Amino acid sequence: MAIKNKIIDADVHPWINGDIEGLKPYLSKSMWSHFDGRMRLPDHPLRPPLAESTSIRLDTKPPSGGAGGSDPHYVCEDLLDRYNIEHAILSSVQAGKLVTYPNPNEAHALASAFNDYFLNEWLTVDSRYKLAICVAVHQPLKAAEEIRRAGKEKGVVAVFMPLFNILMGNSYYFPIYEAAEELGLPILIHPTGTEGGFSTSVAMAGGVPSSYIERHTDFPQVAYGNIVSMVFEGVFVRFPKLKVLAAEFGYSWVPSVMWRMDQNWRNFRREVPWLDKEPSKYLLEHVRFTSQPVEEPEKGKYLSQIFEMMHAEETLIFSTDYPHWDNDFPDNTFTNLAETLSQRIFYDNAAELFNLK
Template sequence: MSDAPVLIDTDVHNHIGSLTPYLPKAWHDRYRDVGLPYGAQYYSSIGTHRKDANPDRGGPPGSDPQFLISDHMDRYGVDYAILTGSGVLGLSLDPDPDYGNVLAAACNDRMVDTWLSVSPRFKGSIFVNASDPVAAAAEIRRHAANPDMVQVLMASAARMPYGQRFYHPIYDAAQECGLPVAVHPGTEGKGISGPPTPSGYPTRYMEWHNILPTNYMTHVNSLVCEGVFEKFPKLKFVAIEGGISWLPHLMWRMDKNYKALRESVPWLKRFPSEYIVDHIRLTTQPIEEPNMPEQFVQILHMISAEKTVMFSSDYPHWDNDNPRMTLPRMPKEMKKRILAGTAAELYGLHTKPARMNSTSTELAEKIAVESLNSPDHVWGEEE
């Protein structure tokens, strides 16, 4: 039995809880009156969370660490869960950067105390206020020595594309500390960010939700064209919950235009698609599901998915994915990389958690073997 992880979930939403004990007293009144800024803007008739994910002991979904372990991680054999919080990323979009900074610090301190201390299977994200990059860099360095904090996380909604030099202090700190930088959707069109589409505001939640990948295209395009990966050659950037099938189109278009317009980006030394494969990572949820699975596998090959794609469930949201069912038929080695291999390299999680119980370990191995050997999951087998 290999000691390497077989399933790493790169997007698990834990409810952070009250921040009052972690905030300076001067901010208590504002937090009591306002809380975390910019909640839901578009109404969803089905809500945000699954109805069956409420902890047995009460509280909202994702609020009980032990229930999350049993309901999700043990059930599906997840070795590690990368925690991404819930409803907190709006802190980057408050007009008052000082309020965003203290909220980020409080979220991180509470994450360490109430989640990372519970189980070595939980790995945390360092929340930062991207609207104040200098303060964000300091927050990264404050937590970087904690081996259970494995990435930097900020809202995908922003005042300007993430390649611009305004944000470079964040990338400098992340590269220095050996941490990837991740973005997550949900706040597009809120606070001090721009409209969620180039043409303005959609009318309804479904329209807004459908078009979120356009923001990810903007940031990837900006990061490459602004030369971020030349300036920070060890930096990795994770696009969580943004889809996958848009990336081949963007890579092709960027490479085509680079051939004619490279004078406008003289700092680039390679084709844009090469920077993307080396530095950009995507997560599977929400994964595209065409009627012919082999079509999606072709897309995975186009983006070198064995290097760029990582499994995520988005637990406990309404559209979360079951790891036993979500991935289409694909070559075994590619699936192994998506389920755990790429994430293990990115986050430095090369062995199973020391305290993972034997039942969970056996289940994880069983699920992995079943998934990889099932006739329904080996289209285009390449040994």
């Protein structure tokens, strides 16, 4: 099928072969010595065996060797050129695993190393690559310093914030939001593969899942709780230019959370006197969601209704999730949309969010 739209892919995951070992040129000698013997980033105990081969499509493996998504030249050929993608937003789930480290110095060193790696090894290869720099939220003031350091580099368009078990509306994160707003960078949140598995990572609602499929199904809980927290705690009042992208958390739940927030605001608005309009209005103005994983209701008309209820023309952004096993391609995603809505989802909403117009 011919792809008529210009496309921005808001969720592409580059990989570094060797994990921490691949970061050696970007770590200080003392920090490299510090990590000696611990070359693998922690992974969730529920992830299936051979996680690298099961989560990353085998057909994305580059001719040069290594895992899918590890060769920026091959990703250009296999994804950007093939589907005529104008910009690809790089967010490293691999880097997101640094949230498992209780030692803030280790976490900050890894965040900086990941950022420098992608700035030097990916953004120099092709101008279509754009980067969501990663920060360690262990010490928000240091994270803000990293945003002001790496966030000024050409091609940086967002801040990837792997989450602690502290809701995003908490003032703990304010230094990060201040720095991001100052540089005009949206905050990107995304599953890190560590949720519910480590003391420092985000907890799952109601308890600890006992299987991978259960945990994977529960991902929307993370975004739901944090967005509600940001709205009611007044984050978007305090930081009126701040934007947030919830990537890979789904979107079919968005209408119900807007309705529920508005209903409760009408009943309990005296608890949040800083909100001068319906909570849903803050969500529509400040929060965006990615299309992958595309949710497939029983009837096609239900998807159209969800789009209408969530104001998809403003809030939904196309993403592939390349090179993961469940990624979506632009030639078979939302193929029956009206041209105007398709243009908004595949290009305009992302161009506005990431300042790419």
